[in-house]
Amino acid sequence: MILLAAGLVNRLLGFVPRIVLPRMIGAEGVGLIQLVYPFMIVLLTVIAGGLPLAVAKLVAEADSRDDPAAMKKTVRGAMTLAVSAGLIASAACLGLAGWISSEVMTDSRVHAAFLCMIPVLPLVAVSSVWRGYFQGKQNMIPTAFSSTTETLVRIVLSLLFAALLVPYGLEAAAAGSVLGMVAGELAGLLVLWQQVSSDRAAGRKSRPASVERQASASDRGVFRSLLGIAIPVTGSRLIGSLSYLLESILTARSLAAAGLTAAAATAQYGALQGMVIPVLLLPGALTYSLAVSLVPSLSEAAARQDWATIHKRLHQSMRLAVVTGAPFIVLMGLLAEPLCQLIYGDDSMAGxxxxxxxxxxxxxxxxxxxxxxxxxxxxxxxxFNTFAGAAVKLALIVQLATQPQLGILGAVIAIGVNMVLVTLLHWISVARLTGFRLNPFDFLKVMTAMVVMSAVALWIWNGRFLPADGLNLAASSLAAVVVYLILLMAMRMIDGHDAARIPLIGRLFR
Known part of the structure; x- marks a missing residue:
């Protein structure tokens, strides 16, 4: 719930530049940023993709054994790996910046933005290790505080730098926006550094010196353990990141093959990845929080062979993911035009x-x-599941987006097929591994509530009872969500026990 609160705040705040930037530099300028972003994600995945999870897992195990020396060696070893990879990647990008901008990217105007992106690599490398450390200790507050600080600084400086550089052209404005991201990462890293310093000071006071010098695993053993966990996870995430990069390249080239100019292709891809996908991902703040908190919880339960707890945690997380995501789906599907018009001042991407x-x-x-x-x-x-989904997605983009009658809609279909396929493969794998099953009546209850809330939302929106479209949109959305929650409580999908577990306001339901 701590990560959920921070995630929702960060995503809502993150919509500020999403709303302002398209109005400032247009879909084409957003497209330039979106062409750089996938390449940066690939590099960050290589540098630190699986390290936070590996650190979290090893720190959680060492913490359960009350072995502070093992925790210290884990963090030190992970930091060595992450910083070395970050510096090597930064040097390589700096040396190859011209070739990457002109040959790999589909629009040579990204060169300045690409150069501004390079300092992010070592900064994220260091912060990822510290976030993994706090995750392993099941202390989500430093990560939440750091990510919120990073978001605030990034928003302010991205918009400021972009506004200052707009007179010099879209290329300069996009570079300014990326420079704001670098400043945000630096601010988040400084917050984490302060939290780590406080944690170390508290640890020294609570433990005698003799405990600090306990023997534990060798440095070589620590590296082996870290890499043994990190490499497969990095591989899985790297497939997703590479598919994201290839998706940006293939989509732009496929749209060009369908008859669009490079500028138009960049604008359409910018609208998809820079405007539509962020709206779609807003409810994902909860699922991200669940995923982060599930790793140490399920790891401990698996070590005890406690299958009852594993099933309970899986059921809680899946039910929350479905229940919280469903009302967003209804509102985004039914009210796409007014939503896009309100957020971006343009409803061309509503389809x-x-x-x-x-x-x-x-x-x-x-x-x-x-x-x-x-x-x-x-x-x-x-x-394997991620690779299979990525392969199908990329093949479909080439097949569908090159058709003039489909265009960008072909890329939309391909991305949708990827979402469905990977999730189903994950579900089958988890079910085979744990015997976990979800009650089909839970889905039926949620679908019933969705149908009723759809009717309420459309009735209020079509009635236009208020003088402004923004007010009508807010009223229809709020009324529909209230009806949805009432129906779920009536069907016992949400009960007092669920509400009582919410921090701060939970005591009201006890």
Missing amino acids: MLRWMAPIAIFLYMQAPLQAALQALDRPGTAL
Whole structure:
């Protein structure tokens, strides 16, 4: 819930630049940023993709044994690996920046933005290790505080730098926005550093010096353990990141093959990845929080062979993912035009949002299932499932987006098929591994509530009872969500026990 609160705040705040930037630099400028972003994600995945999870798992195990020396060696070893990889990648990018911008990317105007992106690599490398440390100790507050600070600084400086550089052209404005991301990462890292310093000081006061010098695993053993966990996880995430990069390249080239100019292709891809997908991912703040907190919880239960707890945690996470994602799906599907008009001042991408909304439920379920596979020592299974989905997606983009009658809609269909396929493969894998099953009547109850809330939302929106479209949209959304929650409580999908577990306000339901 701590990560959920931070995630929701960060995603809502993150919509500020999503709303302002398209109005400032247009879909084409957003497209330039989106062309750089997938390449950065690939590099960050190589540098630190699986390290946070590996650190969290080893720290959680050492903490359960009360072995502070092992925790210290784990963090030190992971930091050595992450910083070395970050510096090597930064040097390589700096040396190859011209070639990457002109040959790999589909628009040479990304060169300045690409150069501004390079300092992010070592910064994220260090912060990922510290976040893994706190995750392993099941202390989510430093990560939440750090991510919120990073978001605030990134928003302010991205918009400021972009506004200052707009007179110099879209290329300069996009570079300024990326530079704001670098500043945000630095601010988040400084917050984590302060939290780590406080944690170390508290640890020294609570433990005698003799305990600090306990013998534990050798440095070589620590590296072996870290890499043994990190490499398969990194491989799984790298497939996703590479498919994201190839998706950006293939989509732009396929749209060009369908008859669009490079500028138009960049604009359409910018609308899809920079405007539609962020709206679709907003409910994913919960599933991300569930995935992060599931890893240490399921790891401990698996070590005890406690299958009852594993089933309970899986059921809780999947039910929350479905219940919280469903109302967003209804509102995004039915009210796509007014939503896009309100957020971006342009509803031209509403058709893409309406196509993708019903499929988003699979995306919200995917993160907890993947976290379960990783926590239960099946990262290779998650790797294969991700690879299969990525291969199908890329093949479909080439097949569909090159058709003039489909265009960008072909890429939308391909991404949707990927979401469904990977989630189903993860589900089958988890079910075979644990025997976990979800009650089909839970889905029926949620679907019933969705149908009723759809009718309420459309009735209020079509009635236009208020003078402004924004007010009508807010009223229809709020009324529909209230009806949805009442129906779920009536059908006992949400009960007093669930509400009582919510921090701060939970005491009201006890």
